Amino acid sequence: MLQSQEQGKGKVQGPLQGDDLRRYAALIRTHACTPLLEQVVAALRAQTWPPARIVFVDSSRNPAVREQLLRMGEVVAYPDEAFNYSAAINIGMATIDEPYALLISAHVRMESPTVLEESLTAAQTEGVEVVYWRHAHLGANGRAVIGPQTFDGYNGLSNACAYLPTRLVKERPFRTDVFSAEDQEWAAWYFRTRRGRVMRCDDLSVKYENPHVNARKMINEELAIAYFAYPRNRWPDRIASRLGRAALALLRGRRERARMHWEIGRGLFLMWFRAPNGTSKYF
Numbered sequence: 001m002l003q004s005q006e007q008g009k010g011k012v013q014g015p016l017q018g019d020d021l022r023r024y025a026a027l028i029r030t031h032a033c034t035p036l037l038e039q040v041v042a043a044l045r046a047q048t049w050p051p052a053r054i055v056f057v058d059s060s061r062n063p064a065v066r067e068q069l070l071r072m073g074e075v076v077a078y079p080d081e082a083f084n085y086s087a088a089i090n091i092g093m094a095t096i097d098e099p100y101a102l103l104i105s106a107h108v109r110m111e112s113p114t115v116l117e118e119s120l121t122a123a124q125t126e127g128v129e130v131v132y133w134r135h136a137h138l139g140a141n142g143r144a145v146i147g148p149q150t151f152d153g154y155n156g157l158s159n160a161c162a163y164l165p166t167r168l169v170k171e172r173p174f175r176t177d178v179f180s181a182e183d184q185e186w187a188a189w190y191f192r193t194r195r196g197r198v199m200r201c202d203d204l205s206v207k208y209e210n211p212h213v214n215a216r217k218m219i220n221e222e223l224a225i226a227y228f229a230y231p232r233n234r235w236p237d238r239i240a241s242r243l244g245r246a247a248l249a250l251l252r253g254r255r256e257r258a259r260m261h262w263e264i265g266r267g268l269f270l271m272w273f274r275a276p277n278g279t280s281k282y283f
Helices: 018-022 035-045 063-070 085-093 115-126 164-170 181-195 214-228 236-251 256-271
Strands: 002-004 024-030 053-058 074-077 098-104 109-110 130-136 142-146 161-165 198-203 207-209
Touching: 018 115, 024 035, 024 085, 035 053, 035 098, 035 109, 053 063, 053 085, 063 074, 063 109, 085 098, 085 164, 085 181, 085 198, 115 130, 115 142, 115 161, 115 198, 130 207, 181 214, 214 256, 236 256
Parallel strands: 002 142, 024 053, 024 098, 053 074, 130 198
Antiparallel strands: 098 161, 109 207, 130 161, 142 198
């Protein structure tokens, strides 16, 4: 069921249209070839609307990994420099000439073969040109349209699995100075400058199976969102809330949780005086 979360009148520049809707390349950033990645690719090919191409941005610098990836698709080598998530997207996007690109993590598996067709058809009906998917954590499938008035810093986009117009990302690439949550920063730009809307699709068959989610990753994301995408999160009441959550977690004996909230609160406070530091990396 579609839930409209946007009451504004902003319209997108170019909603999904006609045959172009089905013409997309899948773009996957990776540094290893795992059994899960093979399942991710197999699920993409099993879609009723499969990708025209699968492009890997390989940062492994390992000839054996490159050879494995070439058996599943095209490979673009990441330059011999420090890894950056945004740069990896931009490098891959430069090779894509299809109208749309599906940015998908090496950890996202689409179990249902009709996920893309059903969601993109719904987006076309709504006149929305940007779509993203996440696992339905509340136990039920659903869709929501989000725009400038309902963006909260977290719901703008997820490049773990997002469908974007190629022309738009080439016109405004992901910023390489954004060390985390680069997807939310891009969404903030989209809402601010284009007054566009995005569709979020919660789907039980979309599985995010990243084994490396940890506290440091969450800290980086929170600080990047507050600094680059949603400044409201660094207001004094939000800082106090984080410190309060740290104290509560400590009282409950959850030391790691307390440390995470403390570091977020401290980082939010310090960014009033200087930009936060962070490194874009695989965890």
